[in-house]
Amino acid sequence: MTNNKILAKMRNNQPARGVWLGIPSVHSVRLLARLPLDFMIIDMEHSPTSLENMVNMVAAVTSSGGPQAVVRLSQASSENIKSALDAGAAGIIAPMINTREEAARVVSWAKLPPIGSRSFGSSYAGLTWGQTPAENARISNDQVMAAIQVENKAALDNLDDIFSTPGLDMVLVGPLDLSLSLGIDFFAGQPSAILDEAMEAILAAGRKHNVPVGIYCPSAEIARQRIQQGFLFVNVAMDTTTLIEGVKQALQVSETSIREE
Amino acid sequence: MTNNKILAKMRNNQPARGVWLGIPSVHSVRLLARLPLDFMIIDMEHSPTSLENMVNMVAAVTSSGGPQAVVRLSQASSENIKSALDAGAAGIIAPMINTREEAARVVSWAKLPPIGSRSFGSSYAGLTWGQTPAENARISNDQVMAAIQVENKAALDNLDDIFSTPGLDMVLVGPLDLSLSLGIDFFAGQPSAILDEAMEAILAAGRKHNVPVGIYCPSAEIARQRIQQGFLFVNVAMDTTTLIEGVKQALQVSETSIREE
Amino acid sequence: MTNNKILAKMRNNQPARGVWLGIPSVHSVRLLARLPLDFMIIDMEHSPTSLENMVNMVAAVTSSGGPQAVVRLSQASSENIKSALDAGAAGIIAPMINTREEAARVVSWAKLPPIGSRSFGSSYAGLTWGQTPAENARISNDQVMAAIQVENKAALDNLDDIFSTPGLDMVLVGPLDLSLSLGIDFFAGQPSAILDEAMEAILAAGRKHNVPVGIYCPSAEIARQRIQQGFLFVNVAMDTTTLIEGVKQALQVSETSIREE
Amino acid sequence: MTNNKILAKMRNNQPARGVWLGIPSVHSVRLLARLPLDFMIIDMEHSPTSLENMVNMVAAVTSSGGPQAVVRLSQASSENIKSALDAGAAGIIAPMINTREEAARVVSWAKLPPIGSRSFGSSYAGLTWGQTPAENARISNDQVMAAIQVENKAALDNLDDIFSTPGLDMVLVGPLDLSLSLGIDFFAGQPSAILDEAMEAILAAGRKHNVPVGIYCPSAEIARQRIQQGFLFVNVAMDTTTLIEGVKQALQVSETSIREE
Amino acid sequence: MTNNKILAKMRNNQPARGVWLGIPSVHSVRLLARLPLDFMIIDMEHSPTSLENMVNMVAAVTSSGGPQAVVRLSQASSENIKSALDAGAAGIIAPMINTREEAARVVSWAKLPPIGSRSFGSSYAGLTWGQTPAENARISNDQVMAAIQVENKAALDNLDDIFSTPGLDMVLVGPLDLSLSLGIDFFAGQPSAILDEAMEAILAAGRKHNVPVGIYCPSAEIARQRIQQGFLFVNVAMDTTTLIEGVKQALQVSETSIREE
């Protein structure tokens, strides 16, 4: 891309808002990419999104001219990062990073030399940005977002180490996995002082090291709160729950008519 | 299936409610099939639903034990009806039927001899119903819904002929195509006496010939109204619009937070 | 192909034996294509075989150098015949042909001018035969098998008309659909004088008009009997039933061990 | 689309130049869509292009902002035209049209009422044009190209009837099928007075009835000649032959080095 | 799942019997899932089973209400285990585990905190079990089978270490790879004292540490023997060989008829 809107917004201290995609379909992506979103997260970790799905979904997002495509990897690895960036993604998010060493490896795989060790070679990466491969290579290190997830108590002891990793563009909190590792029942939806404390520590590390912090949000209302709390990268919706809740609501709206009869 | 719930409900003068599927994904179908829906319409006419999509979507719906799968054909033809019923669909809807001859052909393709001329031979049709091919063949004519769409002014002159077609299980109104053919701007959303009259005529034909009438509904509120009006087969939601509207709403909900800052 | 082995065998009054494919998988096809079969039938009528499946399955069969690929169409149509022959199939079988007019249309769609009206233009049809498009065009009318199914009582009155259709290469009996149309319970597996008579009439028409007759066989034992009866194109197995019966048998063989304990 | 560049060029008597796609791949399409082409023809007749391929290929072409997508149908039918236009194609080409009745049916299936009988209803058709469904419906009849192929001697007697079909936007000559039907060996590449005469007659009919005429071209050199001859819609290349010829040439260029050793 | 039948049987010292799937097809799976099998192994190591295949195959198995789905991983890794369990698999089998460290890592990836480090987050995992994500999370550690393969002589020295890995639910012997690593020609089918001794050692380790032992079986007869020998998880058939052997047999049965003539 010629301009990573997500990075631009976050650097301006403005929240980047997007949608989390759990349905591996280029068709739902095409519909949503017309909305005023900053990003769309193509989830390869907890959704059955194949390489082929991902590549086509990234192209659908980026060619819309609207939101930018971010790929949440199934696991931090060189090959997973290569395929996402070769597809033209504006950024990657590596899950479950607990140490600086792991964080540094993610950055290295996501950045070309001399910063990192990313291999270059796709005929496709620059297409949706209207770039030749040469142009794409030149601009990549500036514009590709290398992000990681902090979502395990093992990472909480290493926050300074992790956040000071050179080249790290964003840290995303995974509240469900973090809760699980802290022994908190995420699904109960109860406030938890332990979880709140952990989040504050993460946000503080972000402020200290000037690294924007984002978070997965299970609802728009929670997204609203997270933005106010200082998170700069939030999904305001997830496609799967939006669909389920929307149809549930439609069943209620339309059911009243039966009672009226 | 051992029992077509859609037909059972309609015969009891109870509305069958479902969801219209414009996203050709087995994954969104699996999520929605857990909701208390009577049917899910797999649309092959105006959605890019391939044979492979349809077959997997029908299996996903039927194996949920909840709603039943109805396939809206891309066009009335023997091969299209065969593939839907061989996949285990509980019914088919043939679009744009304007004459009794066309209606009769649809019924014939959907029913085995001696009623119709459907060819039998799938190893898969009965699987989700727990039936052997022999059992499936025996039960099919009773349980498969053969439906057509009335959605063109050309059909309005033939309502008696069409509705009296033997074996016809349901007539679905297509309000958008019907509006277009009547010179009405459907998208304007204005009341239209001409359209209302046409719909009343169709409902009347249904009552006269004891054939349930359904209708495509663009929203849950309209579905509520249509049920009260006497339509017995309505979609309370469509996946595509549910998704778009849900994310739009999430953008609004979460945006207030920014203003508050 | 440079030499249609199926036609050659049948012209020599030798039975061509093959396997009927109900599993749309290029992988099972690749495994079976190494067996000494004369043909493999890719079924698009009663199996969920997409265009993409068919094309890859035809290539897998023909490139094995062993059996030849025959496509059973989902319905007789110009486009269905074109796609099968463009994929390199050695023949097509059109289901449910009841009149000479229908049979003649199938032949016309399957043969290039001056015999028929088939359109030419694939870059792929000749590949597995090692032919350029020009070579493929030259040889096609001689080597492509144009076959139809007789499987409805409506056809029994027209046997002479149907069998004398110029260019017709084979007639395949569909015993299940024929039984259904004759009011016979095919699944009961009982002998039926009416069915036997119909088959004899079809075989006689074949002998009279010098057109080979084939038949779908539900088991190897029945295939054996049909060959003795004079049928020249028989499937000795179907992949779906072979798989089911084989695993059932394995459950029995291995279960004895538990009883022994 | 807001503006059909193909129609605009042809109405200006300027040749529209494109590429013919025989490889059903969204990836090769994405690469080529960055070239200064007027159109890309997605061939569903003689290439193994599935519905899913076509839909993704059309989106890839149109979202490039460059060439426009034209779908050559596997056969003229309502469902084939619907799926192409619902995918957002700028036009369709129906093969093997021999009579005015057939031509009129194609136009009717491609145009919404009151001109034709096309059914409307896709959530996707307008996406790549940035249109809502309502906007897309309003603009379609003006902007969608309804074209047919004249490629059989049966059509040569009906040229006046065919070319005067109201709403017909372009006639494409299929020189290979036309040659076959005229008994000419197309692959020999010899000049043919009979073929030349047929083409002149077709061009003359186009001039008389003010309908642009296009033609399939097997090479860029022939495309050059056809443009000079007055054809207004020509493919300057076909992907399959471009690839084969390019690799052949590379083998020659690189082989000299071995001889030098 | 609410109840892992495989674990239940093995804990009762009853053999769990299943089928090994080498054909990556949801269709063959659907057919076989109606048989009284305890499990179906979806092989991602030595079969071309893509993520998409696996997800659909797991859903097809589990939604049948019969056998349970076990995924044999292409390699032990966090991402491979996540995708299998997110799809709803009842268990995973990691190939080629030679040390306790490797075994412990597999268990950790397969179990949620506090036992392991598995990440949670799928919208789909609980669907076929009728569970909400919360219910699925709660039940997973009890019900998901974490299994490994011992199939290399490098593992034979570490049997005590491996078998005493906490949380290990089953050890599957891979006789082909074990033979290769021991220098035995598995394909010769000769008895081997060395191999027998290795197997006895593995079975003994299982008894000592109360971990059930399974084994890949190339035939039903061998499965019978293995069950008697004390193996508690055996495949009684493999789809690929069942198909090949079944068609070979059909060729023999039907060939006699030709000789008789």
Add this chain to the structure above:
Amino acid sequence: MTNNKILAKMRNNQPARGVWLGIPSVHSVRLLARLPLDFMIIDMEHSPTSLENMVNMVAAVTSSGGPQAVVRLSQASSENIKSALDAGAAGIIAPMINTREEAARVVSWAKLPPIGSRSFGSSYAGLTWGQTPAENARISNDQVMAAIQVENKAALDNLDDIFSTPGLDMVLVGPLDLSLSLGIDFFAGQPSAILDEAMEAILAAGRKHNVPVGIYCPSAEIARQRIQQGFLFVNVAMDTTTLIEGVKQALQVSETSIREE
């Protein structure tokens, strides 16, 4: 395969010439596999080639009887090598190998015991070679090419260590990544003494340790030069650039005609 032509040629000091595949399509592969190429490289690192694509592409190449299939891995790993060899590939190329340890691991994963630790078990690997699994296992270590890429300055210090790795069959230079890591602007196309020196060092290491050296070539002219320079494994073309350049040229050729008017 019964005879690895690539290895045979290189051992004879003859250059093996092939084509690099960046379009993940079985169809373009089928077309090109008829040309006199020694190999076709299925690229999984920088092209969106899924497992399913790769498996079908390998089968298409090998079943052509012409070139042999080589898979460039997305990353060196046991699972990636297994899937390529199980598909029947004649060789694998692991990218970005910088140390002897990494090289040795690649060889180990690609060779069966006693040489390496590759796991055996595919029903498909030997099919296109006409081999039973037993035959395929016996011949694999002799015939499968285990190759690596040297493409980073980190590797330049370890050339002797890397090239002396036992069982290493070929080393492929990646000039783009090598340039990037050396701080050279590859896309500028300027001669670079540093790059030339690095290549000479690699060629020298190859001669010293008797390991053939190959190189990625961006054009046929460069391939010619590389062969003269002593590289024994070169791609004379890449499908993506061949296609783009070919269509660009066609636009030029055909455009002259417009000017002439």
